[in-house]
Amino acid sequence: MPDPILTTDLARELYAVARDLPLISPHGHVDPALLADDQPFGDPARLLIVPDHYVTRMLLSQGIPPDRLGVPRRDGGPVESDPRVIWRLLAANWHLFRGTPSRLWLEQTFRTVFEVETPLSRDTADEVYDAIAARLAEPGFRPRALFERFGIEVLATTESPTDDLARHAKLAADGWGGPGGRVITTFRPDDVVDLEREGWAGNVARMGELAGEDTGTYDGYLAALRSRRQAFIEAGATSSDHGHPTARTVALSPAEAALLYERGLRGEASAADAETFRGHMILEFARMSIDDGLVMQLHPGASRDYNGALFATHGRDVGGDIPQPTNYVHALRPLLEAYGMDPRLRVVLYTLDETAFSRELAPLAGGYPALFLGAPWWFLDTPDAMRRFREAVTDSAGFYNTAGFVDDTRAFCSIPVRHDVARRVDAAHLASLVAQDRLPFDEAAETMADLAYHLPKRIFKLEKGAHS
Structure with a gap:
């Protein structure tokens, strides 16, 4: 060997x-x-969560519908519009992505693209969101x-x-x-x-x-x-x-x-x-x-x-x-x-x-x-x-x-x-x-x-x- x-x-x-x-x-x-x-x-949620069907699919499998993640409906009906609420929802369920490529890609994107080293969690959701939002304004x-x-x-x-x-x-x-x-x-x-x-x-x-x-x-x-x-x-x-x-x-x-x-x-x-x-x-x-x-x-x-x-x-x-x-x-x-x-x-x-x-x-x-x-x-x-x-x-x-x-x-x-x-x-x-x-x-x-x-x-x- x-x-x-x-x-x-x-x-x-x-x-x-x-x-x-x-x-x-x-x-x-x-x-x-x-x-x-x-x-x-736009904001971090609409950039990194809303259009990512790898992410929304996993959350759907755990009973979180796309509406709560801001994914537009075909009938134009109401969906969650507050990006910080969407971001916090992902952070609260971040454990669902352990071992998945979605987590690997997102964490490397945080670090290498946005230079954010803070691990995402329920407690750090706002800190990570604010750091990425600040980068997006540059x-x-x-x-x-x-x-x-x-x-x-x-x-x-x-x-x-x-x-x-x-x-x-x-x-x-x-x-x-x-x-x-x-x-x-x-x-x-x-x-x-x-x-x-x-x-x-x-x-x-x-x-x-x-x-x-x-x-x-x-x-x-x-x-x-x-x-x-x-x-x-x-x-x-x-x-x-x-x-x-x-x-x-x-x-x-x-x-x-x-x-x-x-x-x-x-x-x-x-x-x-x-x-x-x-x-x-x-x-x-x-x-x-x-x-x-x-x-x-x-x-x-x-x-x-x-x-x-x-x-x-x-x-x-x-x-x-x-x-x-x-x-x-x-x-x-x-x-x-x-x-x-x-x-x-x-x-x-x-x-x-x-x-x-x-x-x-x-x-x-x-x-x-x-x-x-x-x-x-x-x-x-x-x-x-x-x-x-x-x-x-x-x-x-x-x-x-x-x-x-x-x-x-x-x-x-x-x-x-x-x-x-x-x-x-x-x-x-x-x-x-x-x-x-x-x-x-x-x-x-x-x-x-x-x-x-x-x-x-x-x-x-x-x-x-x-x-x-």
Whole structure:
């Protein structure tokens, strides 16, 4: 067995290689208005608690409804509006987060972003709140100033084809956005692809208006998607993102796809129709990616809005989704048979089902040049799950069929913390290989820098002139 002290020392040396490298954030959900407008942040509660579904979900599990945490209701009904009351409620229940990544991220955010060393508790709630609020009032804590301080080189936000990209236009005008910019967009078409999505037909019509295409026909629908993809590319996008319930891909004829689309417009599509149409559109998007160069990201496996009561009161993205088992080998076969060997296609595949790490994902990524494995995300973006990921996939996929780290966050201030945690996990894994004489230290150091910086930059086409 390797000497634990030696392994720890090696991990520290490897971590030092990546510690100060710029941050590449190729997938996330930060609101672009934050950086476009560059207004001071609000109070600590609305910055760190209200939008964080990791936090509100845990408190809901202990009987504290989102209303008491200031999470807006769909019906516009009353919710707690006093930020100090919300903050005190979190502090009084801080023990619920022991051992969780939410606590790790928040405590490191307090210390490294806001320089607040006082541990959070019921007794220190006001002291910590006041210290963070004082920081937020300083010019150096406005969004763009923090962006610079965090060392972010590129930040990708995520928008629907129905978004007019006005915020990204402002960022481009200010020298922050557009191709090669520091803030870019990502094409996320789920709300115009999923026939079961609330408001799908209206979303499709809105997309058609923006694209100047008649979406009353399937051909017009495809033309609108291509047009909006081009608009996103002009706004700096280098990738698309697809958050389907499953990884199923289906090869339909244009006539078969048109029939499903027309059923959707008439409001007659069944659940089976919706699943088939989603699967077919993955192949359509692969064809579009081969033409326009966008990297495809597939995020399957979430049973969205599983908590129906929570969705009814507060809507999407407030902690009501649950992971489910996901098949990849058979589900992706039509896509991989058609395009898996095409060097023009690049697909980054994520999972919420870690039982698939070594059984399906690593062998697939190890066998197709178009396929790369995305970092553990959402319920798996924890130190232990990231370690298990490296241990499970490296045997078959190596390091260079993985796409580096993505923070996948809405919480802007947590970005440097999440990247730091990932770098520490990778350093520990590489150190164990060095200590076992399975990898020379100089190669481990090179791999460390690649995982933290060079791989995501290359795979997501964020190097200058890489998009084609």
